[in-house]
Amino acid sequence: MIDLRALRENPDAYRDSQRKRGDSPETVDALLSADSDHRSALQSFEALRAEQKGLGKQIAKAQGEEKQALLERTKTLAEEVKAAEARVTATAAAFDAAGKALPNLVADGAPAGGEDDFVLLKEVGDTAVPEDVRDHLDLGTALGLLDTERGAKASGARFYYLTGDGALLQLAMLNLAVQQAVETGFTPVIPPVLVRPEAMEGTGFLGEHSDEVYYLERDEMYLVGTSEVPLAAYHSGENLGELSEPVRYAGWSSCFRREAGSYGKDTRGIIRVHQFDKVEMFSYCRPEDAAAEHERLLEYEERMLQKMELPYRVIDVAAGDLGTSAARKFDCEAWVPSQGRYRELTSTSNCTTFQARRLNIKYRDEHGKNAVAATLNGTLATTRWLVSILENHQRPDGSLGVPKALQPFLGKDVIEPK
RNA sequence: GGAGGAUUCGCAUAGUGGCCUAGUGCGCCCGCCUGCUAAGCGGGUUCCGGUUGAUCCCGGUCGAGGGUUCGAAUCCCUCAUCCUCCGCCA
Numbered sequence: 435m436i437d438l439r440a441l442r443e444n445p446d447a448y449r450d451s452q453r454k455r456g457d458s459p460e461t462v463d464a465l466l467s468a469d470s471d472h473r474s475a476l477q478s479f480e481a482l483r484a485e486q487k488g489l490g491k492q493i494a495k496a497q498g499e500e501k502q503a504l505l506e507r508t509k510t511l512a513e514e515v516k517a518a519e520a521r522v523t524a525t526a527a528a529f530d531a532a533g534k535a536l537p538n539l540v541a542d543g544a545p546a547g548g549e550d551d552f553v554l555l556k557e558v559g560d561t562a563v564p565e566d567v568r569d570h571l572d573l574g575t576a577l578g579l580l581d582t583e584r585g586a587k588a589s590g591a592r593f594y595y596l597t598g599d600g601a602l603l604q605l606a607m608l609n610l611a612v613q614q615a616v617e618t619g620f621t622p623v624i625p626p627v628l629v630r631p632e633a634m635e636g637t638g639f640l641g642e643h644s645d646e647v648y649y650l651e652r653d654e655m656y657l658v659g660t661s662e663v664p665l666a667a668y669h670s671g672e673n674l675g676e677l678s679e680p681v682r683y684a685g686w687s688s689c690f691r692r693e694a695g696s697y698g699k700d701t702r703g704i705i706r707v708h709q710f711d712k713v714e715m716f717s718y719c720r721p722e723d724a725a726a727e728h729e730r731l732l733e734y735e736e737r738m739l740q741k742m743e744l745p746y747r748v749i750d751v752a753a754g755d756l757g758t759s760a761a762r763k764f765d766c767e768a769w770v771p772s773q774g775r776y777r778e779l780t781s782t783s784n785c786t787t788f789q790a791r792r793l794n795i796k797y798r799d800e801h802g803k804n805a806v807a808a809t810l811n812g813t814l815a816t817t818r819w820l821v822s823i824l825e826n827h828q829r830p831d832g833s834l835g836v837p838k839a840l841q842p843f844l845g846k847d848v849i850e851p852k
Numbered sequence: 853g854g855a856g857g858a859u860u861c862g863c864a865u866a867g868u869g870g871c872c873u874a875g876u877g878c879g880c881c882c883g884c885c886u887g888c889u890a891a892g893c894g895g896g897u898u899c900c901g902g903u904u905g906a907u908c909c910c911g912g913u914c915g916a917g918g919g920u921u922c923g924a925a926u927c928c929c930u931c932a933u934c935c936u937c938c939g940c941c942a
Contacts, residue, residue: 476902480911487911490923494870508922630932673862802881804899 435533435791437806438469451539454546454753461536468532472525479518486515534641538788540753541725541762551752552765558736559745561769569772570824571703574600577834577849579824580704591701592693592708596817599849603836604711604817606843608686611713611738611815615684618734620715623685625664628655633667636793638759638785645694661685662811665716670793674807677797680719680727684814687712703821705777710817717810720797721787724808728784731812732764735780738814741839744822745769747776759785768822779819782812 441448445466449459489508496504545553574580579600585593596604612622634640634656639647648657658664665685674681689712700706715734719727732748739746751763760783767776787806790796799805827835834849841847 473902476911480902483912484910486923490870493922505922512922 435788436536436539437787437791438533440539441465442469448536448539451753452536454540454544455537455756456548456754457537461532465529465532465536468525468529472522472529475518475521475525479515479522482511482515482518486511537638537641537756537758538761538786540756541784541786543750544756544762545750545752546754547752548754549752551754552749553752555748555750555764557745557747558740559743559769561745561771563771563774564828564830566830567771567825568828569703570770570821573824573828573832573834574703574820576832576851578852579603579834579849580820582703589708592706594704594707596820599844599846600820602844603823603840603849604820606840607742607815607819607823608711608713609843610741610839612684612686614734614738614741615713615715615814618682620682620684623661623665623668623683625661625668625685625687627658627661627664627687627690628653629658629663629667630655633663633670633793634658636670637663637666637789638757638792639663641758643757646692648690648692657690658687659691660689660712660811661687661714662716665714665811666789666793666795666809669718669795671795673796673798673804674718675798677718677720677807680717680723682718683716685714685716687714689816705818705821707817712816713814715782715812715814718790718795718797718807719810720799721806721808724784724786724810727808727810728762728764728782731782731810732766735766735782735812735814739766739768739779741837742819742823743837744779744819744826746779751781757783759783759788761786761788768819769826770822771825777818777822779816779822780813783810785809785811 436448441462445462448462452459452461486508489504489511493501493504493508545551568576571580571582575582577600578598579596581595581597582593585595588595616622628650631640631654634647639659646659649655650657656663662685664687665683668683669681688709690709691707693706693708696706704710715731717727717731736746736748746766746768749765749767751765756763763781763783765778765782766780768779769775770777786808789809790807795807795809796804797807823837824834827837829835829848832851836844836847836849838847
């Protein structure tokens with residue numbers, strides 16, 4: 435949900451934002467008109483209600499005939515109040531729907547356009563393609579690290595088993611991510627992965643991405659696609675106080691995605707799967723601190739990628755590819771030699787006050803007034819990283835070099851074929 | 853799965869149809885008093901929205917949503933959460 439006062443004051447900013455996303459600016463005008471309808475309905479209801487309350491007080495004191503006369507009048511008034519209230523309910527519903535249809539205001543720096551209109555911010559490392567490169571599935575299967583055939587047998591397409599050193603490799607990476615998160619001031623959290631509708635709705639995942647979400651109808655619960663959801667819901671309805679320093683959490687969870695509409699895309703290996711594990715950073719801060727916090731999250735992501743000794747690039751994601759909640763997004767994409775291209779390994783979003791407004795998360799500003807907080811999130815490690823780790827650290831003899839930072843967790847510096 | 857109890861301002865509690873414009877205590881904020889501190893005294897203190905230059909004012913808000921009524925914190929229904937107990941179960 436965007437800031438309505440800001441919208442009323444400067445609708446053009448929101449119309450421009452819609453154009454940058456490649457969306458219709460008319461969504462803004464639909465919301466403005468729903469807002470004004472709602473407010474006028476509210477005003478007529480409030481006027482009638484005030485009259486009713488006033489009469490109620492007179493009735494309490496009145497006696498006999500006078501009381502009877504007043505009762506006559508309030509009966510018709512009660513009808514009018516009820517009708518006015520119904521109009522408020524109707525206009526409020528229309529207004530809510532119009533509000534949900536409008537995504538977050540795109541940040542000034544974000545490039546306009548669609549998926550291919552990103553701005554390249556930097557490239558790090560050497561993107562060589564080794565001779566006789568094997569892709570992560572060949573290598574991982576040969577080394578006994580992963581098993582997609584049995585994954586399909588048990589659960590279907592886009593499922594997999596991580597086995598032996600493959601399982602240990604993922605645990606090592608996730609543990610390293612948690613260790614780094616704790617060192618940089620994040621509170622580690624293992625959150626619930628089944629959430630109620632409000633949590634899903636509040637984080638903005640039931641809009642255009644609702645097809646992506648697993649829903650358990652019998653229990654009216656959703657399986658989360660990222661721990662961003664339970665970490666955002668963690669403080670929903672709360673006031674976080676001064677918030678002079680950002681409040682930071684690192685969630686470790688399994689993540690579930692339906693991958694609807696991606697038939698035929700990335701069907702090989704574990705690039706795009708229905709279930710994976712992830713360590714996710716999540717920050718609550720004052721809106722004026724959000725841009726700086728966003729840079730910080732990006733830096734922590736890069737630090738992890740460097741520990742994995744992976745070549746990568748950083749892109750400033752274009753407005754059309756931001757999703758509902760983000761005002762700006764930076765992705766880190768790591769080199770995947772078998773494909774000869776970069777693939778997304780991390781994504782950090784500044785959601786400004788968009789999620790917090792829906793989830794009713796406040797802080798106390800410098801004047802002591804309640805104000806809506808900002809939320810941000812970013813990836814520290816996921817199962818997909820194994821793709822790039824396997825392919826970039828493969829050796830001509832068929833073994834896999836273990837990145838230095840993972841060696842203490844894994845207890846070895848090379849994974850040999852059996 | 854079943855039975856009972858609870859949910860009121862940051863915390864604790866009062867409130868069984870109009871006197872609730874929700875009281876009181878604690879905490880917190882401001883002031884007074886006072887060598888200092890504490891105590892004492894006075895005032896303020898739910899949140900959201902509308903309106904306004906700002907105040908004022910108005911409406912909503914007693915877990916959520918419906919209903920009864922001229923009028924609901926209070927009566928009725930549905931739901932959520934927590935607690936106690938019974939049953940089942942890893």
